[in-house]
Amino acid sequence: xxxxxxxxxxxxxxxxxxxxxxxxxxxxxxxxxxxxxxxxxxxxxxxxxxxxxxxxxxxxxxxxxxxxxxxxxxxxxxxxxxxxxxxxxxxxxxxxxxxxxxxxxxxxxxxxxxxxxxxxxxxxxxxxxx
Ligand code: ZN
Numbered sequence: 651x652x653x654x655x656x657x658x659x660x661x662x663x664x665x666x667x668x669x670x671x672x673x674x675x676x677x678x679x680x681x682x683x684x685x686x687x688x689x690x691x692x693x694x695x696x697x698x699x700x701x702x703x704x705x706x707x708x709x710x711x712x713x714x715x716x717x718x719x720x721x722x723x724x725x726x727x728x729x730x731x732x733x734x735x736x737x738x739x740x741x742x743x744x745x746x747x748x749x750x751x752x753x754x755x756x757x758x759x760x761x762x763x764x765x766x767x768x769x770x771x772x773x774x775x776x777x778x779x780x
């Protein structure tokens with residue numbers, strides 16, 4: 651188990667998810683080696699934020715712009731990880747704004763570590779012509 655995966659599991663344990671009882675942790679690694687941790691933060695409305703976007707918001711608001719990978723794990727509260735937790739559609743679109751084709755999305759199902767590229771998870775992202 652690599653360091654980012656261990657940290658993602660730790661991040662999962664601080665999730666605030668009283669409504670779904672589903673905890674997600676994410677570790678975003680920048681190309682300069684800096685690490686940002688995120689967990690899902692729910693709300694008694696519709697303004698919940700996913701672990702992936704929490705980690706990106708922390709990094710981006712500190713000036714980071716070059717990203718290497720994000721490791722994402724999730725499970726029901728108090729249970730071991732037994733399936734992979736892929737970013738939701740909203741996070742995929744959000745992530746696609748800030749990463750290059752080599753960026754890795756890393757998941758863990760309790761047994762196996764898997765890696766994806768953003769183009770595999772979101773082959774046709776929305777792009778507004780600038
Ligand atoms: Zn999401």
